[in-house]
Amino acid sequence: MNPELTMVAKTLSGLEGVLANELKALGAADAKPFNRVVAFTGDRRLLYKVNLCCRTAIRILVRVSKFNVADERQLYDEIREVDWSQYLDARGTLAIDPVVTNSTFKHSLFVAQKAKDAIADQFREASGVRPSVNLEDPDLRLNLHINQNIASLYLDSSGDSLHKRGYRAQTNIAPINELLAAGIIQLSGWDRASPFMDGMCGSGTFLIEAALLAQNIAPGVYRRQFGFERWKDYDAALYRAVFQEAEALERRDAACEIVGSDKDAQAVRFARQNVKNAGLEKSIRVDCKAFEEQTPPPGPGVLVMNPPYGERMAVEQINAFHRMIGETLQKKYSGWKVRIISGYPGAAEGIGLRPAKQRTFFNGAIECKLLEYRIPR
Numbered sequence: 001m002n003p004e005l006t007m008v009a010k011t012l013s014g015l016e017g018v019l020a021n022e023l024k025a026l027g028a029a030d031a032k033p034f035n036r037v038v039a040f041t042g043d044r045r046l047l048y049k050v051n052l053c054c055r056t057a058i059r060i061l062v063r064v065s066k067f068n069v070a071d072e073r074q075l076y077d078e079i080r081e082v083d084w085s086q087y088l089d090a091r092g093t094l095a096i097d098p099v100v101t102n103s104t105f106k107h108s109l110f111v112a113q114k115a116k117d118a119i120a121d122q123f124r125e126a127s128g129v130r131p132s133v134n135l136e137d138p139d140l141r142l143n144l145h146i147n148q149n150i151a152s153l154y155l156d157s158s159g160d161s162l163h164k165r166g167y168r169a170q171t172n173i174a175p176i177n178e179l180l181a182a183g184i185i186q187l188s189g190w191d192r193a194s195p196f197m198d199g200m201c202g203s204g205t206f207l208i209e210a211a212l213l214a215q216n217i218a219p220g221v222y223r224r225q226f227g228f229e230r231w232k233d234y235d236a237a238l239y240r241a242v243f244q245e246a247e248a249l250e251r252r253d254a255a256c257e258i259v260g261s262d263k264d265a266q267a268v269r270f271a272r273q274n275v276k277n278a279g280l281e282k283s284i285r286v287d288c289k290a291f292e293e294q295t296p297p298p299g300p301g302v303l304v305m306n307p308p309y310g311e312r313m314a315v316e317q318i319n320a321f322h323r324m325i326g327e328t329l330q331k332k333y334s335g336w337k338v339r340i341i342s343g344y345p346g347a348a349e350g351i352g353l354r355p356a357k358q359r360t361f362f363n364g365a366i367e368c369k370l371l372e373y374r375i376p377r
């Protein structure tokens with residue numbers, strides 16, 4: 001039997017629509033976006049597939065129960081109601097991530113403790129043995145959300161956040177989150193055939209995410225493990241089939257030019273190493289060159305850049321740097337679509353071109369603006 005699962009995929013604010021489209025393309029017809037999550041249903045095959053293939057999901061959660069909760073006693077009782085032996089062995093390890101919003105429960109750590117006690121007591125009563133807590137690498141990770149009086153308890157099927165693809169061993173100081181990079185590329189409407197460039201590529205995240213997209217390579221193929229692989233109901237044959245299906249859809253020979261450059265030799269070394277880790281050396285070229293000196297491939301194409309910010313540059317230097325970006329775009333990128341994501345609040349003014357659109361994202365804790373340009377011919 002393959003039961004219908006109620007699932008949510010978590011994502012970054014601003015990527016809900018992109019993720020809902022990805023989920024629909026993978027077979028979740030009912031995917032519905034909300035604030036930083038997309039809700040959908042499906043079977044275990046779909047659960048494995050979305051973990052492997054989604055480019056903009058942080059993690060995929062499977063709901064185990066949802067209940068009204070007035071106080072801690074009720075929270076404890078409801079969690080004890082669930083038959084935890086379905087999900088965990090008495091000698092297994094457990095972690096609970098609590099999220100409490102607009103609720104009389106004020107302390108999320110206390111809520112997690114109560115939930116853990118309920119699960120541990122159930123095992124101890126049945127077998128005399130109880131699971132232990134392991135926050136780093138548990139057999140089972142749970143998410144407990146309490147919003148006002150409603151609690152939802154989820155199994156976290158992903159384990160480590162899905163932005164940890166596994167190809168990026170080397171990074172510079174301010175790499176972009178992989179799933180934000182994948183989201184920005186998809187939002188740009190890149191046709192996956194015309195040239196793609198990153199003129200300040202750092203560790204190469206945009207380049208690698210672009211190549212994965214163009215060649216339809218699932219971002220999860222580099223991962224060591226997903227959370228569901230440690231579940232009691234893990235179906236290794238089903239996951240193997242899902243993996244092979246995804247591999248069969250790869251188009252490793254897709255021809256499009258993907259070029260990165262950075263003026264810093266160490267960044268270039270890192271980017272080349274990461275490209276190699278992803279097995280994409282034949283698809284991505286990385287030059288050690290300043291943006292202002294780089295010659296783009298014959299376009300038009302899509303240029304995505306994440307210029308440095310927060311560095312101790314004098315104001316005149318910052319202004320000159322952004323002016324240089326604007327002038328180079330006008331001189332060398334006529335007809336190109338350009339996306340610049342920057343945490344520097346004065347970036348748009350400094351660049352001096354009028355963005356067609358601006359969106360706000362968070363790269364980690366840093367608020368960034370995504371500036372969208374179409375450079376006139």
Ligand SMILES: C[S@@+](CC[C@H](N)C(=O)[O-])C[C@H]1O[C@@H](n2cnc3c(N)ncnc32)[C@H](O)[C@@H]1O
Nearest residue numbers: 175176200202203205262263264290291306308
């Ligand atoms: C914020 S980092 C980019 C991070 C990158 N998106 C990643 O995921 O690793 C900015 C990069 O711009 C590079 N840079 C700064 N000025 C440059 C210039 N004029 N031309 C090319 N690269 C430049 C820096 O060396 C740095 O690697």
